[in-house]
């Protein structure tokens with residue numbers, strides 16, 4: 001049974017992942033090679049917990065309890081000493097992840113399960129130089145951002161590990177109220193990102209070709225397919241609508257859809273101009289400095305409302 005968790009990398013994803021495990025009572029040890037992040041990470045987790053309490057998603061008492069379950073270490077070796085399960089969530093760089101896995105393989109207890117939060121790298125590449133025994137205890141556990149509010153977790157089951165180990169990790173994620181997806185093939189993007197970017201390609205194409213304004217394309221998604229998808233998947237929607245109709249529509253539409261194998265030019269142009277989104281005050285939309293905090297909180301608030309609604313469903 002998994003009790004002690006180590007999170008390696010305390011950036012955007014790492015702090016959120018540590019937050020969730022600690023909130024559900026697990027002892028979490030953390031490590032980041034950048035010491036500056038050691039100072040920020042607890043403040044960031046605290047502020048997210050306070051916001052969840054303000055929105056009445058968690059009890060106030062949970063804030064200190066959660067924080068007391070997290071400890072940050074200044075050496076990797078100390079961090080993983082008692083770990084049953086390690087999740088690395090360091091930069092998306094194959095060499096760094098390989099080096100880290102090689103190190104973890106050597107210094108972790110024999111029973112420790114090692115996992116990666118990679119969004120795009122192959123598990124067999126990341127773990128290519130680790131011991132044969134450890135290869136039976138490695139997997140991808142892919143979270144979605146923001147980790148403390150998105151219910152999905154994608155778990156690899158690529159044939160390298162026994163079902164017992166997989167089920168231990170599956171049970172771990174059920175215990176923190178995530179919705180695990182068992183991914184059976186080592187394919188780039190796992191499942192959720194493939195779905196997301198198939199849709200994103202058409203969104204960018206519609207804007208680039210002037211089919212509708214950016215605001216209206218977003219609105220069509222939020223109040224059309226996106227609205228329904230939060231409660232009803234594509235297959236169920238097709239069943240409800242009638243497969244004969246869906247089939248006719250797809251035969252007519254698929255040949256019209258964008259099938260580019262590159263990110264869209266409009267986005268590349270924006271990047272050239274230094275418009276990277278919220279972090280640079282402008283992306284597809286504008287983010288005035290004095291409104292940024294409110295924009296971020298509104299984003300979190302909407303997810304909390306969805307979470308509350310999906311719990312009562």
Ligand SMILES: NC(=O)c1ccc[n+]([C@@H]2O[C@H](COP(=O)([O-])OP(=O)(O)OC[C@H]3O[C@@H](n4cnc5c(N)ncnc54)[C@H](O)[C@@H]3O)[C@@H](O)[C@H]2O)c1
Nearest residue numbers: 009010011012013032033034089090091092117118119145
């Ligand atoms: N940001 C997202 O939306 C998102 C979503 C899902 C998955 N992911 C994946 O999660 C991972 C982390 O992404 P992020 O957005 O949190 O990145 P980030 O840059 O915010 O954080 C990475 C952290 O890892 C630390 N780090 C780098 N190398 C290290 C090492 N060798 N040892 C210890 N610490 C190290 C860095 O100092 C940094 O604090 C990536 O694999 C990414 O693909 C990201």
